Structure formats: structure tokens, C-alpha cells
Amino acid sequence: MTVVQNGTTNGSASSAPTKPAGLDASKLKITLSQNLKPIPPPETLIFGQTTTDHMVFVEYDPVNGWSAPEIKPYGPLNLDPMSSCFQYCPNVFEGMKAYIGPDGKPRLFRPEMNMARMKRSADRVSLPVFDTEELLKIIKRFIEVEARWIPKAKGHSLYIRPTIIGTRASLGVGPSNHAILYVVVSPAGPYFKTGSRAVSLLAVTEHVRAWPGGTGGYKLSLNYAPTFMPQQAAAQKGYDQVLWILGEDKHVTEVGAMNFFVVVKRDDGDLDVLTPPLDGTILPGLTRDSVLKLTAAHPSRTSLPNLPNSLKLYPHEQLLTMSQIIEWSKQGRLLEAFGVGTAVVVVGVGKIGFEGQDIILPQHEGGLGPVSRALYERIVDIQEGKVEWEHWSVPCDEQ
Amino acid sequence: MTVVQNGTTNGSASSAPTKPAGLDASKLKITLSQNLKPIPPPETLIFGQTTTDHMVFVEYDPVNGWSAPEIKPYGPLNLDPMSSCFQYCPNVFEGMKAYIGPDGKPRLFRPEMNMARMKRSADRVSLPVFDTEELLKIIKRFIEVEARWIPKAKGHSLYIRPTIIGTRASLGVGPSNHAILYVVVSPAGPYFKTGSRAVSLLAVTEHVRAWPGGTGGYKLSLNYAPTFMPQQAAAQKGYDQVLWILGEDKHVTEVGAMNFFVVVKRDDGDLDVLTPPLDGTILPGLTRDSVLKLTAAHPSRTSLPNLPNSLKLYPHEQLLTMSQIIEWSKQGRLLEAFGVGTAVVVVGVGKIGFEGQDIILPQHEGGLGPVSRALYERIVDIQEGKVEWEHWSVPCDEQ
Numbered sequence: 051m052t053v054v055q056n057g058t059t060n061g062s063a064s065s066a067p068t069k070p071a072g073l074d075a076s077k078l079k080i081t082l083s084q085n086l087k088p089i090p091p092p093e094t095l096i097f098g099q100t101t102t103d104h105m106v107f108v109e110y111d112p113v114n115g116w117s118a119p120e121i122k123p124y125g126p127l128n129l130d131p132m133s134s135c136f137q138y139c140p141n142v143f144e145g146m147k148a149y150i151g152p153d154g155k156p157r158l159f160r161p162e163m164n165m166a167r168m169k170r171s172a173d174r175v176s177l178p179v180f181d182t183e184e185l186l187k188i189i190k191r192f193i194e195v196e197a198r199w200i201p202k203a204k205g206h207s208l209y210i211r212p213t214i215i216g217t218r219a220s221l222g223v224g225p226s227n228h229a230i231l232y233v234v235v236s237p238a239g240p241y242f243k244t245g246s247r248a249v250s251l252l253a254v255t256e257h258v259r260a261w262p263g264g265t266g267g268y269k270l271s272l273n274y275a276p277t278f279m280p281q282q283a284a285a286q287k288g289y290d291q292v293l294w295i296l297g298e299d300k301h302v303t304e305v306g307a308m309n310f311f312v313v314v315k316r317d318d319g320d321l322d323v324l325t326p327p328l329d330g331t332i333l334p335g336l337t338r339d340s341v342l343k344l345t346a347a348h349p350s351r352t353s354l355p356n357l358p359n360s361l362k363l364y365p366h367e368q369l370l371t372m373s374q375i376i377e378w379s380k381q382g383r384l385l386e387a388f389g390v391g392t393a394v395v396v397v398g399v400g401k402i403g404f405e406g407q408d409i410i411l412p413q414h415e416g417g418l419g420p421v422s423r424a425l426y427e428r429i430v431d432i433q434e435g436k437v438e439w440e441h442w443s444v445p446c447d448e449q
Numbered sequence: 450m451t452v453v454q455n456g457t458t459n460g461s462a463s464s465a466p467t468k469p470a471g472l473d474a475s476k477l478k479i480t481l482s483q484n485l486k487p488i489p490p491p492e493t494l495i496f497g498q499t500t501t502d503h504m505v506f507v508e509y510d511p512v513n514g515w516s517a518p519e520i521k522p523y524g525p526l527n528l529d530p531m532s533s534c535f536q537y538c539p540n541v542f543e544g545m546k547a548y549i550g551p552d553g554k555p556r557l558f559r560p561e562m563n564m565a566r567m568k569r570s571a572d573r574v575s576l577p578v579f580d581t582e583e584l585l586k587i588i589k590r591f592i593e594v595e596a597r598w599i600p601k602a603k604g605h606s607l608y609i610r611p612t613i614i615g616t617r618a619s620l621g622v623g624p625s626n627h628a629i630l631y632v633v634v635s636p637a638g639p640y641f642k643t644g645s646r647a648v649s650l651l652a653v654t655e656h657v658r659a660w661p662g663g664t665g666g667y668k669l670s671l672n673y674a675p676t677f678m679p680q681q682a683a684a685q686k687g688y689d690q691v692l693w694i695l696g697e698d699k700h701v702t703e704v705g706a707m708n709f710f711v712v713v714k715r716d717d718g719d720l721d722v723l724t725p726p727l728d729g730t731i732l733p734g735l736t737r738d739s740v741l742k743l744t745a746a747h748p749s750r751t752s753l754p755n756l757p758n759s760l761k762l763y764p765h766e767q768l769l770t771m772s773q774i775i776e777w778s779k780q781g782r783l784l785e786a787f788g789v790g791t792a793v794v795v796v797g798v799g800k801i802g803f804e805g806q807d808i809i810l811p812q813h814e815g816g817l818g819p820v821s822r823a824l825y826e827r828i829v830d831i832q833e834g835k836v837e838w839e840h841w842s843v844p845c846d847e848q
Contacts (some may be wrong), residue, residue, distance in 0.1 A: 055805055073560065073807075090588075096621070097620065097621050097628060098531065098619045098620025098621040099619045099620075099621070101529075101618075103530065107528060109843040111603030114535070122568075122805060125530075126527045126528055126529055126530070127527070127530055127535075128525045128526070128527055129525055129526050129528065129529050130500075130525055130526075131504075131523075131526055131612070131631050131637075132497065132500065132610070132633060133634050135535055135539070136526075136534055136540050136612060136672075137539060137542060137610070137612065138668055138670055138672065138673035138674050138676065138677075139670045139671040139673065139674045140536055140674040141674075143536060173678075174675070174678060175674040175675065175677060175678070176677040176678050193466060196757065209620065211536070212529070213530070213535060214537065215535050216674070219500075220497045220498045221496065221497025221498075221608065222495070222496045223673055223676070223677075223705075223706050224499040224677060224680070225677045225678075225681065232530050234530050234531060236531075236620055241615065255662075256661060256662055257662050258661065258752075259659055259662055261663060262659065263654075263655055263656050263657035264657055264663070264675070265675050270673075270674070271535065271536055271537055271538045272538040272671030272675070274536070274537035274538065274622055274675060275533075275537050275538045275539040275540075275574040275575075275615070275669070275671060276574065276663070276669075276671070277622070278537075278539065278574060278575040278623060278624045279572075279573060279574070279575050279624075281623070282575060282624065288720070306622075307622050316624055318639050334735075397516055402807070413650035418692050
């Protein structure tokens, strides 16, 4: 193994320097599995536990750059125990989903946003640069190869997990100039096994998910392990998820691993749809962005399902403090709260525990109020290619 | 593979529940390599880049608990791409060192502190529990097996890296109930290749290493990758290391991956030796603790090398703001600043860049002032078994 540090090789200096190769989808090699697995019934799926037949695999080293991408049989990674991914965690991932459209073709939802975010994340932990358009081409081809794994039931999809891990095998603290980029997929039903019901949240102030100047605005693997223990503690108190609170003003950042929204009735009878701003402590979620854009479009550019055209929605990105939320609740103006993310799409909130009191939200059949249900229905319809909107749903055979 | 979630197996429910096995050093199996590697000359060592012949390996699963520990030939780990260590980073490690004592026997430095910290770290990211005394027995035996790798030159040692990684193969965000505990070692010379000179620091406020309610007080692998990019930016500006600043009062937390100390002259001519308190944003370092204890012992219980007994040292754990440091510097009272850690032991600071100005410290031969040099000499003498102090240096054959 050639060991490289600070951009200079410690090996032979006789070879002429060449520019490391970029990620190149045209070099893709496909090796199909000779033993395809049986597809499990959709109702037995638990999120993220089913592996498929193949994976995407590409390696980076500072001399050769990115290797020829491979689609090959799903299998383990072989890594030196000193690898940076274990020791210092320069690891990033994305969450995407593939759906079967009415034309029978696999499609993705706003995939260029995942690619751009993945590049930002990789830059933040000093991973090697890569061409996002090339990665998207490889993922589209991969989804076509694994298309038989896309469940067709409504609310089901093939979850896609592009991942880059640092593989520099050295204990010196510093950027990883070796990496592996891989993509695995897993067929998925609804994220919460509880089915359609509102979740309960426990507002947590003693543990903090993200901080100004930290990494909460990037999709880094390292943002997640610190949430396990507070999440377990919330579950022991009978709450489903953690509502992350920050600062002396006790403002909300995220819920579990989701972005957070509230629907507040205005004096004029219309509705404010509010979510915290992207101040560096909030993940810039695709579903978050989609919710903001769709609420802004109702009713002037589209009618969201079962919402009257006489009702106006006003999306705002603004700080949401717990005292505001309590005040709106007392005034009867807090109509809905919900979490959004790629895995869950939209999930309703039934109550929020805060400083020993529970804030109770209006209850709705299936856990979703009129606005969150309309957003869920419309987003899933766009994702599944049933409603066309701004080319958000992209067929995999479109290059 | 048996997939387990929330403590219940999805496999057969017919087998009677048994308590998972604890970590047990008495089950240790040793398989020696048939091809021992050549030992490189000490002067060629770069920190953390040399692997040895063997490693410790133990696996945990929720049904069987910890497997029989193995010392076996050094080799790669084989891991499912969905493993938690890549996706969510519940990975912890320790930094320890082995030395050859005057009696020719390998010895460790305050190893029970590393074990206790590792357990705290593992708990913070919900890794399986383990018996720290058993792990220490395994490490001692491992060091005896690898004893030929311990360099004998002063300031050299065999760096020890115990590591636990989460290996649950599922994309659902949650604790890893599968894990691998492994230990690798690497012979090491002085940490900084520049040799003995003071380092320069750039005080950084726009990126934050740790925060109240975060994980900066634990030795988690995930604390390190976010520091790569700020460290690179500091290097581009000509500074060796980052000085991490937090809060509106701009107080110091750590330097690079080290604890931070300053020596300030008192009105009575004695010296304050100051370091930030363990408020959750500071790693509770072994070297930090050793510095506090040794300064408190001078001159009443021991005389530190080349420091007069008429000089009293007053250790304090207190917040250190940049404005205080600037003020002390202007008054001519800021005599020394230094970083401490297992890898570096003690390294002097020559200047601190802050808001476009450089705070210049008094310059000393070899980069260390009288107090930091005395601490470096004494700690290394204790580590190498040349000076006995409170049983801090523990022979590996002592069980």
C-alpha cells in the first residue's frame, strides 16, 4: 500500500506525476449476481434491514484517483483496522428513494439535490472531490439493474443509500486521502412500524444535536450516533422521538432525524406553515424544501389535495421557540405539527413533552391533519410519477 | 445473519434466553503470525503509519455476547456496507502507550484511566457494555506478545489504539447491538515531525469543536473528522494547529486534539498553571490530569526537574478567555502556553493568532519553557519507569 501524507508520496518519486482520475460513469463495469435473492413480501419489510443483489463500488486513492465504477454482487467491505472511517469518521451518506412510475419505469425524486448535498458534506470532512453528475448517472443505471426490488404498493419504495467513507489507513489525525464510494439499496415500506398514527415528542435541552459552527447542516454519518442515547431515554419515558432544542431561547432545531414544521392559524383565518431557518444547525432536507415550495404554490399554482382554494398557506423559515409553540397551543392556533424527511415523507405529531408538561395537538384520523396530509399525498403522488410537478420526478432512463 | 432490533430476535423464538457472555480475558486465544515483519529503524517512524504483526479481536452480538478474545495476525476487517460504523459512527477509541522499563519489561501509563474513559465513551454512543478490567488484562497480554515492537529510544513508545465499532447491519437509525472490539499498536517517535520546537496556533471561532450538551467530553471517533477542514485552513494560513474557541466570551476549549494550559506569573512571583475545566466540552485527558497532579505536588511532595523548590505552582481549572490571555501577554505575565496529550505528551506554543494579531509567547530552546519542560521530563521519566510516582507506570506482567 502506498502511504501518502500532506500530498507527497513516501514511495518511489521516480514516476511522473499524473492527475488523479475523476469519477467517470462511462467506465462502469457491471457484474451480475449468479444467485438472485427472493423478494420478500412488502408487508414483512422493516426499514433498512433487507439487502438486495448488487451494490455500486468505487475506490479513490491519491495516485490513481477514482477507480472504474462497478456494479457487482452485494458483499462485505474489507478494510484495514486503522482506516479513518473507524478512527475519525469522515463518512457521509444520502437518503434517496426509487419508485415505479405509471409507465412501469423506475424514477427518482429531485436526485440532483441529493448529489449537491453529498458534495457539500464530503467537502466538510475533506473527502476526495467527485463529479455529482457522474454519480447520478451511475445511480440511475444501478436502479435499473435492481428495478425488480422496487415495491409497487403505495407508500413503498426502494430506499437508496449512497455512502462515502474515508479509508486512509493511518492513526495520524488528518484528512483521508483514500476513500470508498458505495451505494446500497433496500426495499422499504412505511418508516414507522406503528403504521399511520401521530408520534409523540420529548423536547430535550440537556443533549444538543447541533450547534452554530458545528456540522448539523451537513449530512454526515457522525451526526447520528450521539442521538442514540437521548432517543433511548425519550423512549423509556414513553415518547417516540426527540425534539431537539437549542439555546437560552429554547428554540426547536429538528425532530429525531427529521425537519420540523408547525401549522399556525393566522388572525385572517389563513395558515402559517413554519419551519426553522437553515442557520447551520438544520439539515437542508429535500422534503423540507418540497414542503416549502408546495405550500407557497397553493392555491395560486396548484391545489393541494382536499384543501380549499379559499385557504391560503404562508410558508416561513423562522426561529420557533418552545414558548411560542406553547402560546399558540393555548390560543388554539397550533393546528398541526409534523416531521418531514426522505425516509418518513411526512409524519404527524400528537403531543410534545416539555418541562414536565405535554402540549397536546389536535388529533386526526391516521395522525395527519389537513395540511400535513395534503402535503404527504401530493409529495407521494409526485414521487410516484402520478402528478407532474417541476420535473421533480426523474425517470432513471433519462440521462 | 440474525437480525435483531429492540432487543428481540426476529429469528427462531424457540431457544431459551441465555445471558449474553461478558468480555472474558481467560478465554483469550493466541494465534501467532508465521511471517513476522521487519522492525523499521526508529528514526523512520511516522506517527500511526506502521502496523505490527498482530491485533486483538473480539466480536459482540446480542445473543451470544462477547466472543472469546483473540490475539491473531494483523489483518483487515470484513464488514457489511450497511454497518453502523460507516452509516452512523458509534465508534470509540483510546490512545495509550507502552514503554520498556529499566527492568526490560513492557509497562503502561495509568491504563485504568483509559479503560474507564473508554467505557464512558461507549455508553455515550450506546455500544455494548464490557468489563474494563478484562480488557486491560487482554491489552497487557497483547503488549507482551508485541514487545519486540516497543522502541527503546527516549520519547519513543508503542502507541496502542483500542477501538470499538458498531457493526449492526441495518439502515434504521438506532443503537448498534452488534460490535467489534479490536486493538492495534504502532511504534511511534515524537508526534510532530518538526522535532522539538514550539507550535503556532490559530484561534478559530467560526468552527466549533464541541459545545455544551455535545460529545466533546467523550473520546468518540466522530469528534475528529469535523476538525480536518479547519485544521487545513489554519495550515494554509501558516499555523500548525487550531486553538478552539467557544462562546460569546471567546474562551478556549482545546488545541488541535490536545488539552491546553497556560503558565501565568502571579503578583507574589509564583506561577498559576491554568487549564479549562471539564465542563463537557473538554476531553478529560490523562496527560491533563497528570499535569494538574504533578504541579500540585511541586515542591511539597516532589521537585520537578530544574524547577527551584522556592517556586510554587498553583494548578487551577478555570475558564480562559482570549481577552484574559491577551491581557496577561501585554502585562508580561504569560510565561508559557502548551498542549498536552498522549500522542504528544507536552508541546510548547510559540504564538497564537487571534483576530488578525499574533500573541507572541516567550521563546525557549526546543520550544518548551521551564514549567512545560519540567512536566515533559517528569512524565516521560514516570512513563518509562525511571521515576516511580503513585504507581502510574504499570508493568504488563502485573495482573
